[in-house]
Amino acid sequence: MFAALEHSIVGRAIRDDYIGLEVINIRDFSEDKHRKTDDYPYGGGSGMVMTAQPIISAMEYAARAPFEGRRIYMSPRGERLTQRKAERLARMPGVILLCGHYEGVDERALAGSVDEEISIGDYILTGGEPAAIVVIDAITRLIPGVLGNSESSRDESFGAVTGLLEYPQYTHPREINGMAVPEVLLSGDHARIAAWRRYHALRTTWERRRDLLADAPLHPAERNIIAEWEKSEEKSPH
Numbered sequence: 001m002f003a004a005l006e007h008s009i010v011g012r013a014i015r016d017d018y019i020g021l022e023v024i025n026i027r028d029f030s031e032d033k034h035r036k037t038d039d040y041p042y043g044g045g046s047g048m049v050m051t052a053q054p055i056i057s058a059m060e061y062a063a064r065a066p067f068e069g070r071r072i073y074m075s076p077r078g079e080r081l082t083q084r085k086a087e088r089l090a091r092m093p094g095v096i097l098l099c100g101h102y103e104g105v106d107e108r109a110l111a112g113s114v115d116e117e118i119s120i121g122d123y124i125l126t127g128g129e130p131a132a133i134v135v136i137d138a139i140t141r142l143i144p145g146v147l148g149n150s151e152s153s154r155d156e157s158f159g160a161v162t163g164l165l166e167y168p169q170y171t172h173p174r175e176i177n178g179m180a181v182p183e184v185l186l187s188g189d190h191a192r193i194a195a196w197r198r199y200h201a202l203r204t205t206w207e208r209r210r211d212l213l214a215d216a217p218l219h220p221a222e223r224n225i226i227a228e229w230e231k232s233e234e235k236s237p238h
Contacts, residue, residue, distance in 0.1 A: 001129040010137055013146045021136070022062075026050075029057035038102055047103035055098065055109035062096045063113075069094030071115045073105075074128035074135070078117030081135060085118070089135070090142035097135060099128030163216030164205040167197040202226070 002023050005011060013019050027035050031053055038048040063071060069092045079085070089095055098105075098114060110117075120131045141147055170181045184196045202222055205212050206229055213226065 002133065004133055005136060009146060010140045013140050013143065018143050018146050019140055024058055024062055026054045026058045029061065030054040031057075041103065045103070049103050050101060050105040050109070052106040052109040055105060056113055059096065059098065059109075059113040067094055067096075069096065071096045071098070071113060072135075073098045073100065073110055073114045073117045074119075074131040075100060075104075075117040076119050076122070076124055078119040081118050081120050081138065083138075086135070086138040087142055090139045095135075095139065097128070097132040099132050101127040162198075162201060163212060163218075164201040165209055165212070167201040167204065199225075203229075 002021075005014070005021060010019075014021055027037050030037050030051075032051075036051070037054045038050050041047070041049045059071065070089060072089075072095060074097060118131075118135065120134050125131060170185060174181050174186070182196070184192050187193065202218075202225065205216070206226055218226075
């Protein structure tokens with residue numbers, strides 16, 4: 001499943017030694033003669049639960065000295081992955097991502113082996129591998145040098161600098177199907193362009209993710225603009 005990481009930006013980051021990636025098969029650490037890693041849950045219920053011993057042993061191997069990073073279990077009950085969390089993890093000297101399967105893992109496997117749990121959303125996957133790939137991608141693109149241009153990640157949606165969703169983007173041709181590129185973007189006036197982008201980033205965030213505005217670093221004038229939008233919304237008929 002992790003072959004997806006051999007491609008695109010993450011693949012280049014691995015080949016250029018910006019990051020190192022080791023995939024560890026938990027089954028290899030099972031002490032069961034059949035290399036079993038799951039069993040029926042105590043207390044009854046459907047499905048199988050991953051057993052503690054192989055996970056504990058695999059995590060001990062993964063976190064062998066001199067590991068000083070973060071040990072994370074990909075779990076729907078974990079704290080939601082955000083850009084801020086990705087930025088924090090990108091500054092770590094290393095990260096171990098434990099992927100569960102079946103109905104989950106024996107709780108004793110997490111005690112002492114995991115520092116935190118992370119979720120990528122309120123839904124259930126067949127295993128933690130797709131979620132781990134998302135986390136790896138989110139972290140990798142924040143490593144200095146990976147994107148080539150530090151500005152690329154700075155102004156994106158959820159960026160720590162703006163705290164807003166990204167503004168609309170355009171490229172050639174100047175017109176397609178009767179839709180033209182906004183004139184301000186053709187003006188060469190960098191101050192006007194920056195103001196246009198900031199305004200539309202603010203507007204897009206207000207329309208789609210108002211929850212982000214509470215923590216976004218906004219100017220008093222921008223707060224006033226939002227207040228006017230809210231007044232207009234209250235007056236408009238529903």
